[in-house]
Amino acid sequence: MSTAAPTHEHGHDHEHHGPAPGLSRWILTTNHKDIGTLYLLFSLLMFFIGGAMALVIRAELFQPGLQIVDPHFFNQMTTMHALVMIFGAVMPAFVGLANWLIPIMIGAPDMALPRMNNWSFWIMPFAFTLLLSTLFTAGGGPAGGWTLYPPLVLQTGEAFPFVILAVHMMGASSIMGAINIVATILNLRAPTMTLMKMPLFVWTWLITAFLLVAVMPVLAGAVTMLLTDKYFGTSFFNAAGGGDPVMFQHIFWFFGHPEVYIMILPAFGVISMIIPTFARKPLFGYASMVYATASIAFLSFIVWAHHMFTVGMPLAGELFFMYATMLIAVPTGVKVFNWVSTMWRGSMTFETPMLFAIAFVILFTIGGFSGLMLAIAPADFQYHDTYFVVAHFHYVLVPGAVFSIMAAAYYWLPKWTGHMYNEKLGQWHFWLSVVGINVLFFPQHFLGLAGMPRRIPDYALQFTEFNMISTVGAFIFGISQLLFAYNVIQTIRGGAKATDQVWEGAKGLEWTLSSPPPYHTFQTAPRVD
Amino acid sequence: MAISRIAQGGVVALGSALWGWSTGAYAEYELNMPQGVTSISKDVYDLHMLIFWICVAIGIGVFGVMFWSIYHHRKSRGAVAAQFHESTVIEIIWTIIPMAILIAMAVPATGTLVRMADARDAELTIKVTGYQWRWQYDYLDQGVSFFSTLSTPQAQIRNTASKGEHYLLEVDNPLVVPVGKKVRILTTAADVIHSWWVPDLGWKKDAIPGFINEAWTQIDKPGIYRGQCAELCGRDHGFMPVVVKAVSPEEFEQWLVQMKAQANPQTAQNKPVSLSATVPGGQTL
Amino acid sequence: MATHAHAPASDIYYVPAQSHWPIIASISLFTMMFGGATLLNGGSSTLLFIGLAMILTTMFGWFGTVVMESEHGFYNAQMDRSFRWGMGWFIFSEVMFFAAFFGALFYARHYSVPWLGGETEHGVLTQSLLWSGYEATWPTNGPDKIGGFFAPMHAWGLPAINTLILLSSGVTITWAHWGLVEGNRAKLIKGLAATVALGVLFLVLQAVEYHEAYQELHLTLGSGIYGSTFFMLTGFHGLHVTIGAIILAVILFRSMAGHFSPHKHFAFEAAAWYWHFVDVVWLGLFIFVYWM
Numbered sequence A: 001m002s003t004a005a006p007t008h009e010h011g012h013d014h015e016h017h018g019p020a021p022g023l024s025r026w027i028l029t030t031n032h033k034d035i036g037t038l039y040l041l042f043s044l045l046m047f048f049i050g051g052a053m054a055l056v057i058r059a060e061l062f063q064p065g066l067q068i069v070d071p072h073f074f075n076q077m078t079t080m081h082a083l084v085m086i087f088g089a090v091m092p093a094f095v096g097l098a099n100w101l102i103p104i105m106i107g108a109p110d111m112a113l114p115r116m117n118n119w120s121f122w123i124m125p126f127a128f129t130l131l132l133s134t135l136f137t138a139g140g141g142p143a144g145g146w147t148l149y150p151p152l153v154l155q156t157g158e159a160f161p162f163v164i165l166a167v168h169m170m171g172a173s174s175i176m177g178a179i180n181i182v183a184t185i186l187n188l189r190a191p192t193m194t195l196m197k198m199p200l201f202v203w204t205w206l207i208t209a210f211l212l213v214a215v216m217p218v219l220a221g222a223v224t225m226l227l228t229d230k231y232f233g234t235s236f237f238n239a240a241g242g243g244d245p246v247m248f249q250h251i252f253w254f255f256g257h258p259e260v261y262i263m264i265l266p267a268f269g270v271i272s273m274i275i276p277t278f279a280r281k282p283l284f285g286y287a288s289m290v291y292a293t294a295s296i297a298f299l300s301f302i303v304w305a306h307h308m309f310t311v312g313m314p315l316a317g318e319l320f321f322m323y324a325t326m327l328i329a330v331p332t333g334v335k336v337f338n339w340v341s342t343m344w345r346g347s348m349t350f351e352t353p354m355l356f357a358i359a360f361v362i363l364f365t366i367g368g369f370s371g372l373m374l375a376i377a378p379a380d381f382q383y384h385d386t387y388f389v390v391a392h393f394h395y396v397l398v399p400g401a402v403f404s405i406m407a408a409a410y411y412w413l414p415k416w417t418g419h420m421y422n423e424k425l426g427q428w429h430f431w432l433s434v435v436g437i438n439v440l441f442f443p444q445h446f447l448g449l450a451g452m453p454r455r456i457p458d459y460a461l462q463f464t465e466f467n468m469i470s471t472v473g474a475f476i477f478g479i480s481q482l483l484f485a486y487n488v489i490q491t492i493r494g495g496a497k498a499t500d501q502v503w504e505g506a507k508g509l510e511w512t513l514s515s516p517p518p519y520h521t522f523q524t525a526p527r528v529d
Numbered sequence B: 001m002a003i004s005r006i007a008q009g010g011v012v013a014l015g016s017a018l019w020g021w022s023t024g025a026y027a028e029y030e031l032n033m034p035q036g037v038t039s040i041s042k043d044v045y046d047l048h049m050l051i052f053w054i055c056v057a058i059g060i061g062v063f064g065v066m067f068w069s070i071y072h073h074r075k076s077r078g079a080v081a082a083q084f085h086e087s088t089v090i091e092i093i094w095t096i097i098p099m100a101i102l103i104a105m106a107v108p109a110t111g112t113l114v115r116m117a118d119a120r121d122a123e124l125t126i127k128v129t130g131y132q133w134r135w136q137y138d139y140l141d142q143g144v145s146f147f148s149t150l151s152t153p154q155a156q157i158r159n160t161a162s163k164g165e166h167y168l169l170e171v172d173n174p175l176v177v178p179v180g181k182k183v184r185i186l187t188t189a190a191d192v193i194h195s196w197w198v199p200d201l202g203w204k205k206d207a208i209p210g211f212i213n214e215a216w217t218q219i220d221k222p223g224i225y226r227g228q229c230a231e232l233c234g235r236d237h238g239f240m241p242v243v244v245k246a247v248s249p250e251e252f253e254q255w256l257v258q259m260k261a262q263a264n265p266q267t268a269q270n271k272p273v274s275l276s277a278t279v280p281g282g283q284t285l
Numbered sequence C: 001m002a003t004h005a006h007a008p009a010s011d012i013y014y015v016p017a018q019s020h021w022p023i024i025a026s027i028s029l030f031t032m033m034f035g036g037a038t039l040l041n042g043g044s045s046t047l048l049f050i051g052l053a054m055i056l057t058t059m060f061g062w063f064g065t066v067v068m069e070s071e072h073g074f075y076n077a078q079m080d081r082s083f084r085w086g087m088g089w090f091i092f093s094e095v096m097f098f099a100a101f102f103g104a105l106f107y108a109r110h111y112s113v114p115w116l117g118g119e120t121e122h123g124v125l126t127q128s129l130l131w132s133g134y135e136a137t138w139p140t141n142g143p144d145k146i147g148g149f150f151a152p153m154h155a156w157g158l159p160a161i162n163t164l165i166l167l168s169s170g171v172t173i174t175w176a177h178w179g180l181v182e183g184n185r186a187k188l189i190k191g192l193a194a195t196v197a198l199g200v201l202f203l204v205l206q207a208v209e210y211h212e213a214y215q216e217l218h219l220t221l222g223s224g225i226y227g228s229t230f231f232m233l234t235g236f237h238g239l240h241v242t243i244g245a246i247i248l249a250v251i252l253f254r255s256m257a258g259h260f261s262p263h264k265h266f267a268f269e270a271a272a273w274y275w276h277f278v279d280v281v282w283l284g285l286f287i288f289v290y291w292m
């Protein structure tokens, strides 16, 4: 894709007022860059909180027997860890990237609905206050798993309404965020920025936003039914009244499966930006990347019951969901092949963003392979609810989604802050993370295959060794993330001056701006050839 | 980029250490899915291995190309970037080939699934009910019914006694079934969802309150097979194992006679005090 | 490469300045949610009502600001399009919210109830071992007759009248729109007033219907799956009619105050879209909840 520079660098200084001073800048802001920063910092904080919970889980699982926490608290940690990581760390991080990048990638002055943008963000800290506060109530937090299956979740104590209402708030925030992104992309592109010229990150986010608007309300509906089943005598999930606990699972996964693609499509976008830059070669198969993303999004609506192969669906249903799920490997494969072809005969260098991107391609693909294995219904009868599943989704989520976020952070940090991050530290962070993550999650495949169920605080003796290895990996990986936080903070505070182009091979509007870009970027539309 | 070299070396060393360790010295620690003791479990195992090897092959291909390119097409080796960025033909090829591979996987998967779904002509039917946190087994046509609860002592769990060989995988009353006979297992639950799972049988089935799920098994080899509840069911989800004892048909008959003799007092005693509102008391045996 | 083209004035982007409304809205929402949860846990309702009052105040203030800006002509064509995309996608999200409940209704009628009643291969054992004697019918409150005996709501009484009312309100709002476009303010105001009145009438009849359901038919929210789906679907719809009617009332007052021009009146259109959405959902309800 070829892009050109914006037009405004000279002149138009009149309305270029900077940010407001002090705290009010952050609380009252309508500026997409400020809001993007807020989202990203919030998500970093949540990543540490969710990670600390994961470390509690891993510490308890270091040895058989109950050592550190009691089973009920363990279940709270599992549940909260997932909710915090998904809704607090990964999703807001991508929304933060969208905020920062989409306007400057498409030549827009800001997001389409800036005040609503501020609201989308500021709902989040309150929602998480509501959610996390339940850990300190008498009965503790929710302990039924992030999937909130009834009837178990209905046994939750005082935490229950807090959790449901917190989920409602996160949903409202996500929906508004997504609407904003759709409106921005469809309405605020520079006139010459046609759809098929948009950077892939923008494309993947457009499709992701569509998924969000389509499925977050369904989650809201599902949790509302939980609420009325518990407090208002409805029978949605109660067989005695004509309902069915499995009905919840259908509704939940109608949301839940697209949700996992919500967490990976923007990652695909990030990787599709980074690899061409460091291969110094245009992205291979731009158009087919767009179509593949759209196909994945479409398929994501008709595969949900692969999470429910063991609930006793009729045979025809199992077959349908198995076939549909397997199909997703095709468009995803197209993406992987295109990335590899982009590297092929490039002129590659391996700065930190590229290292994370390469690790993403490999480790995400491994996670995809295990996903494909899970899609085979008869085999899933064995895999389901074991650590094999835990290994699968952490491979796609951590060295998948999270690595892409880190790659993005290193890649655009110089643009955002005007400072170059510490490359040496970045490399250390990368290598420790890759080693840590594989030590952490690879053995979990073995555990699952050998028969260790998920969501248990204690296990039979034959699982001891791999659990120990996994826990060691978790601590290596977790502690390495302190390097990341340190590096980011140091880069914000100062460091070598970054050039406007930053990376030799970087293409696209954002690299034509100064580093950091002016507080208000485009007053009039730039031209893109 | 010296550190990256060192770290790279580290990965390789660690990886091979891990591999050697896990395959060699500690052979009793399973790495893979068990082949199990039924024809279904063997089918499932074969299916698992088939897909696994296909994925490995694709992985070697894709990562092979990638690493070759990472090695040869790096700027430090003077590589100059080509500028090609499109080829419809190649996109079509790598859409169609994976499609074909997937179809090749779907065929045996469908066969196995259809076989697993066919519970007709069973010679024995056992209803399995999940409770927080134990299992109840009802031999529907024999009138035998009993509970099966974890028998590992608390002291072992609390680390005040040394752990036994079958730590957490042992129960007071195992499910007893005859070998060589098709046994139909009906799962349901009294409170929340549980899932009945014995890896050696090749499947698990959720126990849903208010509904009956059907599955079947036919064990070829006498022995004791251990598994666990596989669906999060609250505090003691990790502490409700499943133990199946497969015995010869003769032994099974003897066991039935013995059970019938002592059956009634035992069930009465073990009946939980309160059943959840989900399923009214009258409905559970 | 870069060409320096001076865009016409209307293409200069409008970016609203800092605003305190979003943070106030967040705090209000938090207060309301916290209050709601406290109430559900058996606590007091004070916080809930404080939160609710805060939300209403915020909406009043926030929308007031937007209306003022709009009237001062701050918004250009591009803002207008952004609002359109925003409203359109918001309505889509509402459609999906209802889809969850329609999905529940569909699942109960086609899967769970027949299974419990022993239909299809999957249901035979469920019925014979757990719910013997239960026959799948619709409406039903399940094998345990949760909520006790009840009679279903008939389609061709009040609900049919309500259908007519909502359909006519779709006509009156379109008529009002014609008035606005023609520059005929009296027609606009009359049309809007009629629409609001029809909306209120709908809600009154809905209340009568609920009263009848509870008092005479013994049909309650707790009447098994039928009561659950019936009241949740019609209830959320009623809530949306209420919101729609309030929005329309605001538009009515603004029209009386001389707001909107034949060419620029997105607020009116947004309200009309919303109203049509509420209308269409009702048709779905009438067909799938009452009639079939």
Ligand code: HEA
Pocket (backbone or CB within 6 Å): A147, A260, A261, A263, A264, A306, A307, A325, A326, A328, A329, A330, A332, A333, A334, A336, A364, A365, A366, A367, A368, A369, A370, A371, A372, A374, A375, A376, A380, A383, A384, A385, A389, A392, A393, A396, A397, A400, A401, B055, B058, B062, B098, B099, B101, B102
């Ligand atoms: C980012 C998140 C993410 C992503 C991208 C995926 C991707 C996929 N997932 Fe995963 N999944 C989760 C997150 C994700 N998943 C989570 C969180 C859960 C558990 C939830 C819970 O229970 O708590 C889960 C669970 C889960 C299950 C249920 C398991 C169980 O509970 O029993 C299944 C079953 O089918 C599944 C399948 C797949 C498949 C087929 C893909 C595919 O999209 C993968 C496609 C990719 C590839 C296949 C690799 C690249 C392709 C090629 C190189 C082409 C050639 C390949 C072939 C022809 C083989 N996933």
Ligand code: HEA
Pocket (backbone or CB within 6 Å): A047, A048, A049, A050, A051, A052, A054, A055, A057, A058, A078, A079, A081, A082, A083, A085, A086, A090, A144, A145, A146, A147, A390, A394, A397, A398, A401, A402, A440, A454, A455, A456, A474, A477, A478, A479, A480, A481, A482
């Ligand atoms: C994006 C989502 C995401 C992410 C990033 C992660 C990240 C991690 N997860 Fe997560 N996980 C899920 C999503 C995610 N997980 C989901 C959906 C489930 C299923 C839940 C369920 O069953 O309901 C799950 C479940 C799950 C389990 C299974 C629990 C069970 O079944 O009982 C385990 C166990 O090992 C685990 C481990 C980890 C670890 C070690 C990390 C690590 O990558 C985390 C690394 C980060 C850190 C460690 C932070 C660094 C912090 C410090 C270094 C400082 C510490 C600070 C203090 C102590 C003050 N996760």
Ligand code: CUA
Pocket (backbone or CB within 6 Å): B130, B131, B133, B193, B194, B195, B229, B230, B231, B232, B233, B234, B236, B237, B238, B240
């Ligand atoms: Cu029973 Cu888990």
Ligand SMILES: [Cu+2]
Pocket (backbone or CB within 6 Å): A256, A257, A260, A303, A304, A306, A307
């Ligand atoms: Cu899925």
